[in-house]
Amino acid sequence: MSGVYTLFHADAVGSVLTLAVLRVLDVKHNIVLLDYDSVTKKEDTPEYRQLISANPLAQFPTLVTPDGTVLTEGAATAFYLHDKHAIGTPWSTEHLSPSQLALYYRIMVFIPANIYPTITAIEFPERFIVVPKSSHVSEEAVCGWVEEKGQENRQTTFKLLEKLLDTVEKRTSAYALGTATPSLVDIYITLIAHYSPRPRYGWMEENCPKVMACARETLKDPVLQQVFEVENEFEVPVRGPVKAD
Numbered sequence: 191m192s193g194v195y196t197l198f199h200a201d202a203v204g205s206v207l208t209l210a211v212l213r214v215l216d217v218k219h220n221i222v223l224l225d226y227d228s229v230t231k232k233e234d235t236p237e238y239r240q241l242i243s244a245n246p247l248a249q250f251p252t253l254v255t256p257d258g259t260v261l262t263e264g265a266a267t268a269f270y271l272h273d274k275h276a277i278g279t280p281w282s283t284e285h286l287s288p289s290q291l292a293l294y295y296r297i298m299v300f301i302p303a304n305i306y307p308t309i310t311a312i313e314f315p316e317r318f319i320v321v322p323k324s325s326h327v328s329e330e331a332v333c334g335w336v337e338e339k340g341q342e343n344r345q346t347t348f349k350l351l352e353k354l355l356d357t358v359e360k361r362t363s364a365y366a367l368g369t370a371t372p373s374l375v376d377i378y379i380t381l382i383a384h385y386s387p388r389p390r391y392g393w394m395e396e397n398c399p400k401v402m403a404c405a406r407e408t409l410k411d412p413v414l415q416q417v418f419e420v421e422n423e424f425e426v427p428v429r430g431p432v433k434a435d
């Protein structure tokens with residue numbers, strides 16, 4: 191046990207949420223840095239062994255708390271860090287109205303429950319199928335169909351997220367809940383905005399303007415700018431000008 195949090199992290203993936211929450215709440219942590227492609231290929235390294243012994247799914251984020259407890263699932267890491275370290279800070283949900291709090295929880299769970307699985311289907315379609323040996327259809331073709339449906343579902347679920355942001359009454363800012371200062375849900379939305387449906391530069395602007403505005407506003411925070419843009423070099427310029435794909 192190290193006495194501080196340990197985050198298993200790879201560049202520009204889901205652990206950026208947890209890293210960003212650790213940073214904005216100024217919580218001490220160590221990072222075990224892994225190469226994402228190497229992990230998905232299950233390449234045997236000491237860090238990979240450490241990761242799978244903590245999380246057999248070998249997914250990001252995986253966080254070990256100072257008392258040695260393992261936390262997985264991005265939303266769970268954010269809820270835990272909030273409860274332990276955000277109370278009394280501007281990031282606390284104490285400041286939210288009952289309807290803002292309800293939307294906060296809804297989006298925090300909506301993203302991993304509905305958007306993330308579409309991304310998994312696009313990235314790892316083979317996980318969702320078994321093609322019988324007797325089939326005349328190749329695994330490649332079936333994977334292509336799963337991926338295609340994943341792309342469609344990703345668009346649908348992003349549009350649903352946009353609709354959730356539309357439900358905010360008396361919005362006073364571009365933040366997800368319309369609040370004066372950001373909350374942890376804004377960080378999650380900023381992460382997911384980087385996994386935009388295609389065409390990459392344009393689809394979000396056209397279909398999810400509130401999601402984009404939320405991400406842009408959130409990235410004005412210098413700590414978050416550092417985590418998202420400097421350290422993780424996200425490819426999609428959420429903050430930048432609209433470009434052709």
Ligand SMILES: N[C@@H](CCC(=O)N[C@@H](CS)C(=O)NCC(=O)O)C(=O)O
Pocket residue numbers: 203204205230247248249250251262263264265302306310
């Ligand atoms: N249920 C997890 C999903 C996390 C997840 O899928 N993370 C991706 C990176 S963005 C990953 O580690 N994928 C590797 C894999 O599934 O093998 C969560 O909500 O955090």
